[in-house]
Amino acid sequence: MDWIATLLQGLLLGGVYALFAIGLSLVFGVMRLVNIAHGDMIVLAGFVSFAVVEVLGLGPILSLAIVLPLFFAFGYVLQLAVLNRTLGDDLLPPMIVTFGLAIVIQNGLLQSFAADSRKLSLGEVETASIALGTDIAVGVYPLIIFATAIVTILALQALFYGTKIGREFRATSDDPEAARLMGINTKRVFAVATGVALVVIGIAGVLMAIRTTFDPLSGPVRLLFAFEAVIIGGLGNIWGTLLGGVTLGLAQAIGGAIDPQFQVMAGHLVFLAILIVRPRGFFPKVAH
């Protein structure tokens, strides 16, 4: 009984990590780009939503209507103007550029929002729960996050496998040069992909902002977990990312049940162990 509760909580926590990681997985998968600013972008989304809520008096969910288009545009322009120029065999430029971006976002937020922690409120839903049996209750909001992660993945799946741009995503990610030979404007494809990734990041950011408080410096923590989820699952495999998130969530939940001190460490150790056994994750993308 006790273990069932632990596993259930681990699963739900996995949903959070998966949601955080999907945007990263997307960027990784299509462009082979290590986005070190990923965590800070999630936090940025939280702040943008916060500002929208403050200024326009909308609810956090409604603020998505502004955050998401804004983030799509941000991703599109960022890729077109900056990141496209860094792609290539050399791993360093994209890494440094996104690292720089991370610093800029963090400190930019510090300058404009101060270091106070913020939170978005969704009211009752946040604390509502569903009782399963006598002593297990699961929160409604964690279920919402888990469902969002799944729906996001399904939507991306539909985008990737059901649309023309999805075909271009896959072709470009397989072989950008050959894709250009097919008349595909790969730079635009990359820009759209990053735009889509930032939309997912926007969703994750707003949901995170409702779930916990956040401040300008809470990005890097999110980044490492997201990375671990992506890498455990295998680069560029979105369902793998879900599995990676759940693996991490379970590892932490089980570790925490053994000893709360061990919770975060357990996640990292499982990550390292998986890397040793399967250096390319569970579902690596086929080499070609």
Add this chain to the structure above:
Amino acid sequence: QNNSLKIGFVQPETGPLAEVASGNAFVLENLRQALAGGLQVDGGQTRNVEIVVRDSQSNSNRASEVAADLILGEEVDIMCAAIHPLTVTPVADQCELNGVPLISSITPWETQFYGRGATDDAPFSYQLHQFWGFGEITNTFIDIWNQLDTNKVVGGLWPNNPDGVGFAQGFTPILEERGFTVIDPGRYQDLTDDFSAIIRMFLENEVEIVTGVVLPPDWTTFWTQAAQQGLSVKAATTAAALAFPGTAEQLGPLAQNHSFDLFWHPSFPFESSVTGQSAADYAAAFEEQTGRQWIQPIGTVHSVFETAIDALKRSGGGDWEATREAMFATNLNTIQGPIVAGSGPVPNAVITPLTGAQWRQSDGPFDFEAVIVSNIAADGVDAGGTVQATA
């Protein structure tokens, strides 16, 4: 010599602790106005007073660096430091090493004394710390809980950071001595995403009281997850997490009746030795100038400067040794209460009043009001109400 007296001040202006320091701009401005005409030191001379402020960025590396800079570069006459061991401890280490007198506050005195390796036989030579300790806070928390009808099972939320380690060590023995059962799940990591394991432990042991020293984000996570997972307690009494109206507002209705340590309140019956303002006037001035609700550190930080100024006044700012001696001879009434060097449990600490308070939703200009519900460790301070159970 006619140049100014320099007071160094290190505080976490930015970073995660910035909220605690967010009233300090007012504190400093208020003091600078009062000192605009200079300070008449013993011996009749009038000296300008300059307060040189450095930001620790809530980072102990940075705190150490800026303290050294204040000592070596600015050559301050006395140092002040406040808010959290992350800022205070490194500054204290630098001061002790370089022989610079230091007035510090807003972190339990034990972390400054035993936590930095002093013993009753070998105290520090350059630090005067004015704040409460674990004795005061445990008494206050117990006083709060005793006003309720509970099973006396306390769940502890003590993170693995300087505060958490100190509180866990300080609280547990005293609570057990006083007939409470302590459920301590161990030191969790700051910014944990998931408190399920801890919550289940609390549920299993039928915890009715939750206490701890929790970062605001972690409290929010814990408290919402506790509600989701069916943990409801009669008292939630924390240090740090919800000690500020801003965080209470963010948590909204969930903050109602949350109890916490309150070490300064406008109703404190004290006044400033520098400006002459009463606590109530001082808080009013704050609200008027900033448009924000008063926060408790403004009184405490003000009083740190009172002590420093008093020491400089008596030493004449001659050299560090003279100021140190003056500092250890302090006997001053401040806006935080009386500061009498040598009156504390150890030579380096002076105990200041501590009350317990609860947040109550209010119709007034601000969402929440802090109502004092325990004054057991605060001589001369009146209570404003009695404890009510959390939802």
Add this chain to the structure above:
Amino acid sequence: MSTIETRGLTAHYGDFQALFGLDVTLRSGETTAIIGANGAGKSTFMKAITGLIKTAPDMIHIDGAPAGGRDAHTIISQGIAMVPEGRRLFPSLSVEENLLIGTHAKRSGPWSLDRVYDVFPVLKERRRLSGTSLSGGQQQMVAIGRALLSNPTTLLCDEISLGLAPVVIEELYRTIAELRSEGLSIVIVEQDVARAVRVADQVYCFMEGRVSLSGAAQDIALEDIRNAYFGI
């Protein structure tokens, strides 16, 4: 229909210079064969024409107008398609999707998915499979079909017979002959010199990034080519 002309075409990979001032004319409606040893720069030449390698604007002229330095996708949409060396199918796309990618250049013309399936019926049977699960020859068909679906006026084929069985090669060349009869300009890079010269109107031999021999196919003796090729 277009004539493509390079004037003093140079190309670099980083510090390394691969092409040294090539002057080549690919005449409309004709088949041009490019031959040369490994590393002579044949593929590089084709990459430069298709814009995969950046060049100066006046190094490449299409119908007399400078066309160098453009992005690949604009050049492809002007009707130049390429069957790249090594086929370069997209592994995560099915056969049909690999073909459909060719339509993304958005040119209308005689080629449609159905017509490609008519020419290569075996592909229709396997259209749901992953492109890389096909045999080499079938993959080459996909690569050609994919290029044709962009309805090009010029088709560049880099080593399309490499590693294929003789029957398959025969079939590919029959297809190429048909395409030519439909008026397509075709450029082939071929290791099998004799075969290349047989199907071509025009022959260029490259060596070390330079043209070492060129002329009309019927005027060139295999002996000359051997000379230019090996320098005997």
Add this chain to the structure above:
Amino acid sequence: MTQPSYRIERATRSSTIGLAVLGLGLIGLLLLPLTGDRATMRLIVEIAYFLALAQMWNLLAGYAGLLSVGQHAFIGFGGYMLFALVAHAGFSPIYSLPIAGLLSGLISIPVAILMFRLSGPYFAIGTWVVAEVFKLAFFEVPALGGGSGMSLPLQAVRDIAPSAQGRELIIYISALAIAVASVVAVYALLRSRYGLALTAIRDSERASASVGVDTFRLKLGVFVAVAAFTGMIGALIFLQKLRISPVAAFDVMEWSAAIIFIVVIGGIGRIEGPFVGIAIFFLLRETTSDFGAWYLILLGLLAIAIMLFARQGIWGLIADRYRINVFPVERQVHLDDHRQRQASSTSLTPTSEKH
């Protein structure tokens, strides 16, 4: 074989001048304590250890191609070892510095063996995770203060030298020594045959192995040596700070990020790069730190701009433009007349008799 009919030149005029200028600068720095300006001395100590850290990361990433984002693991570890040695083994702080370095080198061996299984982005993030694991591990060591950290026993610090000035001087000299040693060590390494091998590995790892270079061992050696040096610098840093805690010791933004930006902005893969990067970093910090976080924002933007427009870094721009090279590691061959003639006589077999 005949008498050497060639000469190999390794210094250039710019290197002679450059090294002379650096030497003079060093003498100047050694004289600085005479002025008694302790604040400047402290700043120079900080500059010195950042320079040494940057040289180490440059060797690691710029030459051995090991893009680690987790070097703060060794800074923190070295710092902690200093505290452990001083507080629990009763060592003197100064002697503890090299021992802390040694221990950091030791711990880096299993780390390397683990991390070398990863490549590219996996390696980068893997090292970061390792640093995170180190941090969490030190949270759990009560003897070293656990999560609250610990102060260096003041008595031990006083034992370094009785007066504050004396201590400052010793720390100042140690920092200069570490900085100079890092530059000299990297320079000497790169001029040795191992420099050839490292450059070769960077250009083509596969071909290096085929000409007999033990790529694994060389990379391991560099990783371990860099970790040891980094650990020693970490120990010095926390000797100066007097206090350590897991959060302060293993701070990615404060250490790894700063070091990486310094190297990249200055010019990765060149010994001069970290010098230029350091200058820019401290110039920015000292002039804008009053405006809160602005210097970090500027630093981030600068790093981005460098990656987009001048990957070789600022020193790369200068060096390419004015053809200066202060630390030449290349070998310039000068052939004598006879060889010269030989060289231009035929193409493939100039010396051997025809068959």
Add this chain to the structure above:
Amino acid sequence: MTPPLLELRHVCKAFGKVVIADGINLTLNENEGLGIIGPNGAGKSTLFNLITGDLSPNGGDILISGKSVLSQRPHQRCRSGVGRSYQIPHPFGKMSVFENVLTAATFGGAAAMGEAEAMSLEILGVTGLLNDVNTPAGKLTLLKRKRLELARALSTRPRLLLLDEIAGGLTEAEVQALISTIRDIRRSGVSLIWIEHIVHALLATVDRLVVLNGGMFLADGDPHEVMRAPDVQRIYMGVEPA
């Protein structure tokens, strides 16, 4: 009896479903020169990669001087006396030509620095690269890159030299010069395996010729006889059995 310099015993290698080596046996004695021909993609370069340790076989054993080298990594095999050139040159692009060769001489050739410098220049002379000693290798033309491959391989002081298509693209005069260089090298006691499409160069330098096709050796023997074999004629004329 001294063991053969190189022995492949039933070596198998496949990439996924593509079988490159299907139980290959090969013996090469000291001082022997072997030529390998075969159609594109037959697996000739892969065979080299197996010998040098760039790739590991799926089965079988590889012995140098009677000792299995399967557990040795590429640099160890280099130091055991295997020098190789890559078909697609892998110069150390940022280093000068001289330093490229010097690296090979100091590590693979295990020479002291002074000796290595002299040896490097000597070999650069032999391979016709003296004019380019100070040129960054990344700036060389393809043919010079191939010469550099040869020079680098020679500087490791190999007992067994593996050459992969170094004559492609040379003029006939250059091929002749190369032939004479290779003969010199062989005369100094180095054994040779040479993959080459320019058959006459092989015929002039090797004692034995094998034809690799479909994962097996079709023929193995005297070069001229092998070239006359009908199977080889068929394959070498570019006709591949389906």
